[in-house]
Amino acid sequence: YQGSYGAPAPAAANDPMWAYFTAIAGQDGEVDAEELQRCLTQSGFTGSYSPFSLETCRVMIAMLDRDSTGKMGFNEFKDLFAALSGWKQNFVMFDRDRSGTVEPQEMGQAVFAMGFRVSPQALNVIIKRYNKGGRIYFDDYVACCIRLRALTDNFKRRDTMQQGAVSFQYDDFILCTMAI
């Protein structure tokens, strides 16, 4: 077995999540937004929170869909569960009054704690966009976190000189903002 240290990771078939994934993915072997929504609802992931909307499931897939098929393979599926667990912990932590929602001032702290440095004006726009009746629900919180992270990553990747400014061509601007 000497040579096995350099061998590839155990096949997906040995992974306990593999059977779960294949049951959800169906015939095409990939998970689309509707399959993902069903799976996250049945798995009870959101607990006492409302189930994820189809829109948020599409944002999740767009985040991980490196090959632009609009669907998720097994590794992307596992990445998603890891990211979701992180956001759930984060959400519970910032919902200090245990209302099941994050209120505007709590949202500012959450965004800051995740490492995003945005102005009060940008934060206000984000809260306006993702609140329902002045509160931010877990579903919208996740959609917001994913978009904020993806947009920030897209920006940073282009800001090679780390100047805090990027020159976008129109097409590239549309491409990286409409994707998510």
Next chain:
Amino acid sequence: YQGSYGAPAPAAANDPMWAYFTAIAGQDGEVDAEELQRCLTQSGFTGSYSPFSLETCRVMIAMLDRDSTGKMGFNEFKDLFAALSGWKQNFVMFDRDRSGTVEPQEMGQAVFAMGFRVSPQALNVIIKRYNKGGRIYFDDYVACCIRLRALTDNFKRRDTMQQGAVSFQYDDFILCTMAI
């Protein structure tokens, strides 16, 4: 009545849509996303198409919400109905096979006809983001049109020299992409 030519437009109270608006807006005199969704569903605006999702209603409000309250006043409400009528005509026109959905190749024609000049790559990303099972439904079509228009407008407003390129500061980039 000589002087009346320069007088302000007839008060909103004389507008046939005013009673309708006030009934929907409720006590606060403004329409939020949930009120808008109810109103568009009850008015039968989408006809045989599925009703608008709450997400699309929020995108509609974000588009018109110049004062960032997350709600719509009367004039914004009228602007929205005018824009929606245009998109509906547009959608019906590009749904050539009368399937009730716009297919990827029809979407390319629609985006082009609306005056947006995007690359095949950007178009592909847009279609991936807004399709369900390879088709684009009216609800998603409207959300897509609104975002594409708002992002293009934000870009053009900054591209004062019309060079097709804009330098964004990080905060401004987040502000104008997370708003919609």
